[in-house]
Amino acid sequence: MTGPLERPVALAVIAALSTALGATRAGYAVRPAGGGPQTDGTFHAYARVHPGSTLLAGGTAADPNADAAQTVQVTYIADSAEAADQARDTGRAALLTPGALTITGRALVNPVTLADTTEVREDNDPQPPLWFAVDRYRIDTTPA
């Protein structure tokens, strides 16, 4: 039996965020093509999606590793605190909407929940400085 996979969950989160934030505004652990500084001088807020830990949560005798509790981190990045929080608020609302996630080969056991969150913070390493806010979501699935 194949255990729960990371990539389909991350791709489902990226798809939901792309609908909410805009196409090419969510990347798989990288800055997406449509995010960051633009040629017209504006900055497009974006999200980086990082697959996190997977806990096996049981299953059947035939497939004891069927169920999983997975964590996905979304880092929202913008050129101001307000824009980062706005992106986060938009993304959070989308991901917590029942039925928003379609995961290939898996079905949600419970609604997606917000497992952890940080305050919006400034990062001075990039110049000019950028702001980022982190949400972690818990996604409980079973084979579809």
Add this chain to the structure above:
Amino acid sequence: MDVRFDASELNALTAELNTKAQRVGAEAAAVVRKGALNVKNDARRLISGLAHAPAYPYSIGYEVEGDGRFGSISAEIGPDKAKAQGALGNILEYGTVNNAPFAHLGPALDLEGPRFEKALGDLGAEVFDQ
């Protein structure tokens, strides 16, 4: 009509519950201490091996407040900023604009959750079975 309420049995039950509560308190404290130790060890294990943060795992510790006799006990687990590389905790756990996260404290807590819940459940069943 005269209504009489015999509280003698209730008092006995209350006394018994108080006694058991004290015992649960002491043993629950042990469960909390063990849980904190497990989270610390798991967090250290999960974050070990980073070439640029070799000392960081050793900054992770835990503190326990209370001992169960006073009805509350809490544990705080995390890096000590006063220790070498301890200030890297937030950066490693959540990442930054250009750095991916190395989540270790959250996952360590997730690993311990079911064990902690089971230990407390077993403790309650054991005490009240007696």
